Amino acid sequence: MKVEDVMSKDIIVSYVPGTVENTLKILAQNDISGLPVLKKGTDKLVGVVTRRDIFKNADEDQLAMVLNDDFLYVKKGQNIEDAARLFYNERIHGLPVVNTQHKLIGIINPKELLKVILKENTETIASNYYTKLVVPVYVETPIDIIMEIVNITNEDALPVLDENRKVAGIVSDGDLFKLSTIQEGIAKSDMGIGDDEDQWTWEGIRDTVRMYHATSEVSLPKIPVREVMIKDVKTVSENTPVCEIAKLMLKNDISHIPIVESENRLIGMITDIDLMQCLFLDK
Numbered sequence: 001m002k003v004e005d006v007m008s009k010d011i012i013v014s015y016v017p018g019t020v021e022n023t024l025k026i027l028a029q030n031d032i033s034g035l036p037v038l039k040k041g042t043d044k045l046v047g048v049v050t051r052r053d054i055f056k057n058a059d060e061d062q063l064a065m066v067l068n069d070d071f072l073y074v075k076k077g078q079n080i081e082d083a084a085r086l087f088y089n090e091r092i093h094g095l096p097v098v099n100t101q102h103k104l105i106g107i108i109n110p111k112e113l114l115k116v117i118l119k120e121n122t123e124t125i126a127s128n129y130y131t132k133l134v135v136p137v138y139v140e141t142p143i144d145i146i147m148e149i150v151n152i153t154n155e156d157a158l159p160v161l162d163e164n165r166k167v168a169g170i171v172s173d174g175d176l177f178k179l180s181t182i183q184e185g186i187a188k189s190d191m192g193i194g195d196d197e198d199q200w201t202w203e204g205i206r207d208t209v210r211m212y213h214a215t216s217e218v219s220l221p222k223i224p225v226r227e228v229m230i231k232d233v234k235t236v237s238e239n240t241p242v243c244e245i246a247k248l249m250l251k252n253d254i255s256h257i258p259i260v261e262s263e264n265r266l267i268g269m270i271t272d273i274d275l276m277q278c279l280f281l282d283k
Helices: 020-030 052-058 080-090 110-120 143-153 173-179 186-190 201-213 242-252 272-279
Strands: 012-016 033-037 043-052 095-098 104-110 157-161 167-172 256-260 267-269
Touching: 012 020, 020 052, 020 080, 033 104, 043 052, 043 095, 043 110, 043 201, 080 186, 080 272, 095 167, 104 272, 143 157, 143 173, 157 201, 167 256, 186 272, 242 256, 242 272, 267 272
Parallel strands: 012 033
Antiparallel strands: 033 043, 095 104, 157 167, 256 267
């Protein structure tokens, strides 16, 4: 199967020349973390930009100065195995698809490839793909400490254990960012809301700002993680077929699932990126 068979043609993009502020608004309005950048007036792909790129270069307001022009992509005609290998090796969540003229024709992400895994109905099981190197936290850990762990490990989600060492929930970086606060001076003075924008748009932009000012600008309430974690956590065993895991991720719009053994004891974690292996291993 080729990448163009599964890619999305509904592409959200930004353009150069252009401003960081406008790009940040596009990211916030569409609830995405990154997007392709085109040369204005063309379909020529010149780079990609993420929220992390923007906030690593907070003083720049020209998009051309913060975008990544040494980016990963796949070409029309490549097999989906090539995309799966890039997702897994680089731990990324989006790849532009270009034609022979290097013009953008689509975008592919792990969710599209999870659908392929589901259709293949493979009997391969989780034990072949999950990682045992996980970072669990205790239910009483304060969420400001959780934030520090997220920043240090670069993990998107952490399993939460109770006093009996059983899985009690899961907490994601998004759960923490929703609770974070940021100095209002950073907000409307630097990125004022326009007359044509509603309050929802502004809140989205401010949430984006919160996300990438993690240690220096963000503060969190002094509460334990048990008060913010997702308690209805989905779990699987190491013998669960990967097609069932893919189905669970797609149905619940999640990317991380704890692997447990008897009595709900944690033994690992499996992610959508981990599952990319089953599309290229032994092929």
